[in-house]
Amino acid sequence: MTRALVVAAHGSHYNPGTALPAWRCVDHIRQTGLFDEVTAAFWKEQPSFSTVLDGLRSNQVIVVPLFSSEGYFSQSVLPAELQPRVGQAIRITSVVGSSAFFTAVVADRIQKALVKANFPPAETAVALVGHGTVRHLDSRQTTESQAGLLRGKFAEVHTAYLDDEPYVADLVRTVTCPNLVVVPFFVAEGLHTQDDIPDALGLSDPLYESQVIQNHRVLYTPPVGLEDNLYTVVLALANEYSDSEAAADPGLSSELYWTSHQLAQFGQVSLHADALCHVDDDVNAPDLEILDTPEAIRAKLRFTDSGEFRPLPTRRDLPHGWKIPAPGDVSRWAALQMIYPGVWKVERTCSPHEVGARQQGKYRPVRDISRKKVDSLVQSVCLHCVRHPSWHDQNLESVPGCIEPCSVWLEEAIKP
The missing domain is CATH 3.40.50.1400 (Rossmann fold)
Incomplete structure (x- = not known):
């Protein structure tokens, strides 16, 4: 049996600090080697609650809600959004705020x-x-x-x-x-x-x-x-709800994923033998800023060249002037997942109407959106993203593709 851990948090379209506690927990827990796969998922950022499972290959997925209290998100949103894929067993723990830890x-x-x-x-x-x-x-x-x-x-x-x-x-x-x-x-x-x-x-x-x-x-x-020790609460909850505390299976690697080693470019990222950089930059330029930790990568790439927050990491406004050392396929995949979290091979799609139908809050009206408005939003929102809207034309071969409308698209969709 292989195990994955998902730290589920709210995220934000406006505040860059909202997602950081979740990613810090992910970074700490990955270093323990206790789970085969560890990632975060968000309501307002990427990867989303509804698509994070598409990128996991583990049999058992433990989801820890990084919320201070039980309520709408833990009791309604997460169960609706986290539908297991074939062969997956999903367990959602209690929220971190209710834990004795x-x-x-x-x-x-x-x-x-x-x-x-x-x-x-x-x-x-x-x-x-x-x-x-x-x-x-x-x-x-x-x-x-x-x-x-x-x-x-x-x-x-x-x-x-x-x-x-x-x-x-x-x-x-x-x-x-x-x-x-x-x-x-x-x-x-x-x-x-x-x-x-x-x-x-x-x-x-x-x-x-x-x-x-x-x-x-x-x-x-x-x-x-x-607090720096927040990850210990997440880890304790995950182990409490898990069937096993065995160490990760070394056989589960990036080879199970749609890897990038056959590509020279991925979105706005240029892939080289031992490093990644912006496609417009020279990888050998001496003045590129070296990003060699997850914290450094997020601190640099979550903002545009002009310093504006990038809530959608796949938007075509990736900043310039950086270089990520990444020798080997596994390192390249890990680095790409920090630049473009939640981007994986599209094997299914979900229409705006289906997304709206599973909503219980403000996005519910999207279930009745007109084809004309959908087409208009694809032009105004999706064309600014490196992902191809596979959910719109059912093209599953485009690299990288998009499974369903993202939260940024949904926000635009509910505007009058």
Whole structure:
């Protein structure tokens, strides 16, 4: 039996930091060698929840939702999007935020804050801030459970929410201690952690420095998901839901995939014997920036030449001026998957109407999209992507192809 691990996260069309915790977990867990295949999947980025399984060859796929709370995505979206392929068994674990192992991650975040601000625990209140929503009561349950585990360790422990009571804006006035540590119970940076919560609290820049609000010394921390040991929670959940903890099968390699060793160019990437670079660059140019780690590759290639975030990695705006050392077919495949995550051989297609039919949220109207609008969006969106829209013309031989409309396409499709 071979095993794959998928770290499922939200991703973003606007914030480059939202996907980073998932990829960091992937990088750490790949190094352990405990799984034959390890990758991430996203709702708003690539690879998507619905297509990630097409690139996996393992018999058993463990999916760990990198969400702080149970709710719409863990209970509705993931089961609908993750339909097993022939020969695959899929297991979706509980969300990381509900795991007992996550308590240590939260505690680490708080302890670092106490040391940084020099707050005595006996004179310090702690507040976990979650999203919350009246539409899913489970959304707040995880935050409340984690807060309960902290009570008794600090003078006060509070919870507050963006979309539920008690609200973040009312938090500070309920605290009696002179010091307050506010911890966003989120797994990644984003609009909520960088704008919504700070605005509700009345924080000023720099956000992560101690400041006085309503006669309290308040320290706001980065989200709990940015802790370095988050991957240990993912790994613990994956092993809990897996049939085996055996080491990876060395026979499962890139040879099972649609590999790139027969190609000289893949999208906007030029493939050489021992390196990859932009097709417009000279691979032997001495001034190319060497990208030799996953972190360096993502830090460089997730942005355009002008510094704009690239939420769709296959868009035809790959930056110039870099070189990735990649001797051998396996290294080339691994590097390509970092540049173009989720791009694999197209063996099936899914129409916009089929994609819309499985939706329960805002993309549901796509099931009734007209042929005229589909054709128009193929011209306005797909022509700017290195992928060929195989789902549109059923051409499965184009390199690289696209199985179904991506989230960027869907966003355009629901616009009036």
